[in-house]
Each structure stands twice: as structure tokens, then as C-alpha cells.
Amino acid sequence: MGRVRVGVLISGRGSNLQTLIQAAQAPDYPAEIAYVIANVADAKGLDHAERAGIPACVISHKDFADRAAFDAALDAALRKAKIEIVCLAGFMRLLGKKFTEDWRDRVLNIHPSLLPAFPGLDTHRKAIEAGVKISGCTVHLVRPELDDGPILIQAAVPVAEDDTPETLAARVLEVEHRCYPLALRLLAAGAIRVTGKTTRHGATAPKGSLLNPGGTG
Amino acid sequence: MGRVRVGVLISGRGSNLQTLIQAAQAPDYPAEIAYVIANVADAKGLDHAERAGIPACVISHKDFADRAAFDAALDAALRKAKIEIVCLAGFMRLLGKKFTEDWRDRVLNIHPSLLPAFPGLDTHRKAIEAGVKISGCTVHLVRPELDDGPILIQAAVPVAEDDTPETLAARVLEVEHRCYPLALRLLAAGAIRVTGKTTRHGATAPKGSLLNPGGTG
Numbered sequence: 001m002g003r004v005r006v007g008v009l010i011s012g013r014g015s016n017l018q019t020l021i022q023a024a025q026a027p028d029y030p031a032e033i034a035y036v037i038a039n040v041a042d043a044k045g046l047d048h049a050e051r052a053g054i055p056a057c058v059i060s061h062k063d064f065a066d067r068a069a070f071d072a073a074l075d076a077a078l079r080k081a082k083i084e085i086v087c088l089a090g091f092m093r094l095l096g097k098k099f100t101e102d103w104r105d106r107v108l109n110i111h112p113s114l115l116p117a118f119p120g121l122d123t124h125r126k127a128i129e130a131g132v133k134i135s136g137c138t139v140h141l142v143r144p145e146l147d148d149g150p151i152l153i154q155a156a157v158p159v160a161e162d163d164t165p166e167t168l169a170a171r172v173l174e175v176e177h178r179c180y181p182l183a184l185r186l187l188a189a190g191a192i193r194v195t196g197k198t199t200r201h202g203a204t205a206p207k208g209s210l211l212n213p214g215g216t217g
Numbered sequence: 218m219g220r221v222r223v224g225v226l227i228s229g230r231g232s233n234l235q236t237l238i239q240a241a242q243a244p245d246y247p248a249e250i251a252y253v254i255a256n257v258a259d260a261k262g263l264d265h266a267e268r269a270g271i272p273a274c275v276i277s278h279k280d281f282a283d284r285a286a287f288d289a290a291l292d293a294a295l296r297k298a299k300i301e302i303v304c305l306a307g308f309m310r311l312l313g314k315k316f317t318e319d320w321r322d323r324v325l326n327i328h329p330s331l332l333p334a335f336p337g338l339d340t341h342r343k344a345i346e347a348g349v350k351i352s353g354c355t356v357h358l359v360r361p362e363l364d365d366g367p368i369l370i371q372a373a374v375p376v377a378e379d380d381t382p383e384t385l386a387a388r389v390l391e392v393e394h395r396c397y398p399l400a401l402r403l404l405a406a407g408a409i410r411v412t413g414k415t416t417r418h419g420a421t422a423p424k425g426s427l428l429n430p431g432g433t434g
Binding site: 114115116117128129130131132133134136150151152153154155156161196197198199200201 | 331332333334345346347348349350351353367368369370371372373378413414415416417418
């Protein structure tokens with residue numbers, strides 16, 4: 001069985017991209033990172049792709065009149081590269097309704113909080129100001145709504161009394177780097193069942209799974 | 218130094234009341250459960266108080282014209298019993314602004330979620346329907362807003378794929394029973410510092426602490 005071709009969308013340093021590239025080097029990993037798209041030309045994460053020999057391109061949102069046109073360009077590039085699953089890794093553009101519906105249950109995002117707490121930007125600052133003692137990360141399927149969509153995996157970390165947004169971010173990033181490869185593994189293996197907002201993790205890839213509709217894989 | 222006198226408000230079975238009573242039997246515990254008030258006459262938790270020899274009474278909200286009058290009756294009973302800290306343990310009435318301001322930083326509540334996620338009633342059903350993989354409990358100081366106020370302690374538990382609200386509630390209750398006695402211990406020892414919505418846990422009870430303003434205890 002061929003490995004599932006994954007495209008990763010980045011805007012910055014791409015630390016989760018790097019983690020996914022490393023995870024996909026395992027012989028039994030069911031996905032390969034086959035394509036990287038950055039929406040800003042100097043995204044440092046592009047270096048990870050280059051070092052790993054992964055095709056990459058820049059599609060700048062500034063080159064398009066509106067979100068729909070930008071999304072259509074992303075879609076075309078992903079399809080041309082025969083991408084089956086998309087992972088957002090610090091990708092700072094919202095994807096529109098058409099894109100997220102066309103790629104329904106094929107787009108993963110990671111967010112540095114225990115959703116539904118603290119969606120959106122400035123997550124760690126919000127968590128610290130709210131005085132929570134536990135934060136974490138969430139890997140979820142992308143829906144048109146911001147930081148919504150069925151959750152595949154969450155992990156919790158303690159918030160320390162002296163935490164700044166930076167120190168908390170670093171602690172959460174450690175569990176992000178464990179969760180994202182695991183979530184992609186489950187999705188690529190066809191192990192995820194989605195019912196409304198809930199997901200189940202199957203042990204194998206049975207018939208009718210998301211990425212193996214005919215059970216022939 | 219005398220132990221801090223704690224009043225516990227209940228509406229039902231009072232499982233957290235029972236946990237607090239047990240914790241307070243430790244010789245070094247800085248608080249004693251000195252009074253129990255139920256707002257419903259047949260609250261089963263009253264049995265815990267009776268077995269432990271703790272004075273208890275019923276103050277039914279139905280006997281009062283409005284919340285302010287009910288709150289005033291609670292306040293009078295607590296003051297008469299020389300209560301210094303109030304713990305809500307499954308107490309199903311909202312306390313009004315005057316009560317919560319008069320008892321500011323002296324009223325603890327426990328909520329069966331990782332606040333700010335899933336405030337209010339039907340917590341576990343909401344968590345399951347939201348598809349979260351991690352839930353937990355929160356002990357916080359009470360403010361006029363529902364399930365808001367500075368957090369003292371949180372604990373996380375996994376949500377299982379087959380969880381019902383009942384099975385999740387049972388798992389969360391286990392950590393509630395660890396967190397509530399610990400939070401009360403910290404507050405009664407004067408170890409909690411509140412700044413806005415955040416709290417810090419001191420190791421000792423230094424001068425200027427909440428319950429030891431002069432540092433003479």
C-alpha cells in the first residue's frame with residue numbers, strides 16, 4: 001500500500017513541519033510529507049523542506065484579490081501534487097468555506113490550547129491572564145469556523161506560576177510535537193471515525209474509513 | 218494556632234463534603250468543617266454531617282422572597298457559626314453579588330470541567346458533545362459571575378470514546394476528591410495570593426496572606 005501524500009501549509013518557522021518530516025521517516029509511518037506550501041516567501045520552515053528534499057512553493061495571499069482566489073490557488077497546487085491530506089502548521093491564513101468543504105475531514109490543524117478554551121491568536125497570553133493551571137494542545141479537523149472542528153487528540157501541560165507566554169508556549173510545543181505526528185498517523189491510516197464533533201480512533205483501517213472508502217488498501 | 222472554621226453548602230449527596238470532612242481529620246489540616254448548610258431538606262449530604270457530629274441546618278431558598286433575602290439568611294447563619302471560609306459542594310443556587318463581595322476570596326467552588334471550558338450545568342454532556350479528549354475539574358474562588366473567579370487548582374482526566382455523562386462524571390469526581398481538600402488546605406493556610414484572575418500558591422502563610430492579614434497566626 002502506498003503512503004498517503006501529505007501537504008503541509010506554513011507561514012513561519014515550521015517547527016511542526018519539521019516534526020512531521022521526522023515522524024514520516026519511520027518505515028511504518030502511513031504518510032509521507034510530499035509537498036510544502038508557504039504563504040510568505042521568507043518562511044523559515046521552507047528550509048526544512050529543502051533539507052529534506054521535499055518539493056515546496058510559495059503562494060502569497062498578497063497576490064490574490066480575495067480569499068476565494070487564494071484558496072483556489074492552494075487547492076490547485078495541492079491537487080497537482082496529488083496531495084490527499086493537508087496539515088496546517090502555523091499557517092496564519094483562515095481557509096474559506098469552499099476549501100474546507102472540498103477537503104472535509106482531510107485538513108488537520110494544531111492549536112496550542114485545550115480547545116474549546118482560548119481559540120484564536122495570543123493563546124498563551126489569554127491562558128495566563130485567565131489564570132488557568134492547565135493548558136495544552138489540540139489537533140483537530142478543520143471546519144470553516146475558526147479553531148473548531150472534530151478533535152483527534154489533546155494533551156495537557158501544567159501552567160507554572162511564573163510562566164510568560166513564551167515559556168508556556170515552549171512547554172506546549174513539546175506536546176504539540178508528540179501529538180501532531182500521532183494524529184496524522186491515525187488519519188492517514190484511515191483509523192479516524194467522525195460523528196458530528198466527536199472522533200473515534202480505530203486500531204486499523206477498516207472498510208469505509210475516511211481515506212480508504214472501499215476498504216481495498 | 219486554631220484551625221480555620223469552614224462552612225460547607227450543599228444541595229445533594231455531598232460527596233465533596235464527605236471528602237473535606239475526611240481530609241480535615243488529619244492532625245495537620247489547617248481547617249475544620251464546622252458547619253453544614255443545605256438548601257433542600259432531604260439533601261443526603263446532611264447524613265455525612267450528622268455522622269461526623271458536625272452542626273448542620275437547612276435553609277430553604279423557597280422560604281425567601283428573593284435571592285437577596287436567601288443570601289442574607291445564609292450570611293447570618295455562617296457568621297453566627299463563626300465561619301471564615303465557605304466551600305460550595307454541589308450547591309445548586311447562585312450566590313448574589315452582595316454575598317460574594319462580602320465573602321470575597323473566602324468562598325470556594327468546585328466545577329467538573331477545566332474552566333473556562335463548559336461552565337454551567339450539564340457539564341459532562343457538553344464536554345462529550347464537544348468531542349474533547351481531555352476534561353477535568355477546577356477549584357476556584359467564587360465571583361458574582363457563574364463559574365468564574367480565580368482558579369486555585371485544576372486537574373485533567375482523559376475522556377474515553379465510550380464515555381457517557383455518568384462515566385465521565387465518575388472519573389472527574391475522583392480528581393475532584395483530590396483537588397478540593399488540597400485547595401482548601403492552601404486557602405486555609407493563607408498560602409493563596411490573588412492578583413486579578415490569577416493565583417499563586419505560597420509554601421507557608423506569610424504576612425499579609427488572605428486569612429492571616431497581620432501575620433500573627
